[in-house]
Amino acid sequence: MVISQFLIISGQKCQPFIIKFILKKYAARNNKLGDISCEEMKCFIGILLLSGYVSVPTTKLYWEESSDRYNRIVSNALSWDGFEFIIDRSTKVRPLFTVLNDRLQAYAPHSETHSVDEAMVPYFVRHGRKQFIRGKPIRHGYKLWVGATSSGYVIWLEPYQGARSVIPEQYRSLDLGPSVVLQYAYILSFLGEFPHHILFDNFFTTVPFLGELKKRRLKGTGTIRDNRNPKCSLETTACMKKNKRESFYSKVKKDKSIIIAKCHDNSIVSAASNAEPVHPLHSVSRFLRTLKKIVKVPRRHCMYALNTGMRGIDRREPKH
Structure with missing residues (x-):
């Protein structure tokens, strides 16, 4: 007995047009048109139904080779990699996110500055999808990609x-981080023709990605890792630590489309932008340990814009 026949045996007879509808919806969500066949989708649904009759602690145990766990019907019907390829870990809550995103976008305020970052939903019980992110206000829980205005209004949640995150085909040359920002940029295109400026951290920023945003007439600014701009030789971090505070170095691409800057603030920070220049200077407050008091120090415009705009997602409750 093959697993696709299990659908009929269990009383779950699926017409071909239903399978085609499922494939179409799956492909539209994950941009994987043609990667899975109708027969594979039948097997996938059959495995889900079988799991209700023959339960195991984790689904992967169906493919274990040990005699007390191995399930020949399942393993012969569909490989574990094939099952992993199809399944969406957020299937049960996907309708909720769809409705929530529709409502959020329907009432989204007009804003030029937006930020994209990761956010955490607090959760402390053991679960396969629970994450730990050091340095976040909420360190344990479920991780979400979030797009929001600089004032904190959330427009998009994903x-x-x-490791099984799906990168849409048209963004695969840019990696996961840039693909997340471009998905949010696509949503912004339906909210009005504005000169949107998207801010992000070093997980998302690459020089080719900023060039891609430029082609799409979108502004982009973000912190950048030193190993992602090898062709731009700025002062090393070790040397900058020896320099006085407020020291600053920058390089501009030949066509002046992208600027990469590095400054000594509370720490050594590198940033890249296809929109924000170095000047003018802004005055910000900093605590100097040597003087043991708060003083005003200058900050370059690109750094200032990044610092103020990224407050939309990492917002902390005010202390009373």
């Missing part, structure tokens, strides 16, 4: 899928 559950993080872990």
Whole structure:
């Protein structure tokens, strides 16, 4: 007995047009048109139904080779990699996110500055999707990709899928981080023709990605890792630590489309932008340990814009 026949045996007879509808919806969500066949989708649904009759602690145990766990029907019907390819870990909550995103976008305020970052939903019980992110206000829980205005209004939420996160075909050359921002940029295109400026941290920023945003007539600014701009030789972090505070170095691409800057603030920070210049200077408050008091120090415009705009997602409750 093959697993696709299990659908009929269990009383779950699926017409071909239903399977085609499921494939179409799956492809539209994950941009994987043609990667799975109708027969594979039948097997996938059959495995889900079988799991209700023959339960195991984790689904992967169906493919274990040990005699007390191995399930020949399942393993012969569909490989574990094939099952992993199809399944969406957020299937049960996907309708909720769809409705929530529709409502959020329907009432979204007009804003030029937006930020994209990861956010955490607090959760402390053991679960396969629970994450730990050091330095976040909430360190344990479920991770979400979030797009919001600089004032904190959330426009888009997407559950993080872990190592199995799907990168749409048209964004695969840019990696996962840039693909998340471009998905949010696509949503912004339906909210009005505005000169949107999207801010992000070093997980998302690459020089080719900023160039791609430029082609799409979108502004982008973000912190950047030193190993992502090898062709731009700025002062090393070790040397900058020896320099006085407020020291600053920058390089501009030949066509002046992208600027990469590095400054000594509370720490050594590198940033890249296709929109924000170095000047003018802004005055910000900093505590100097040597003087043991708060003083005003200058900050370059690109750094200032990044610092003020990224407050939309990482917002902390005010202390009373």
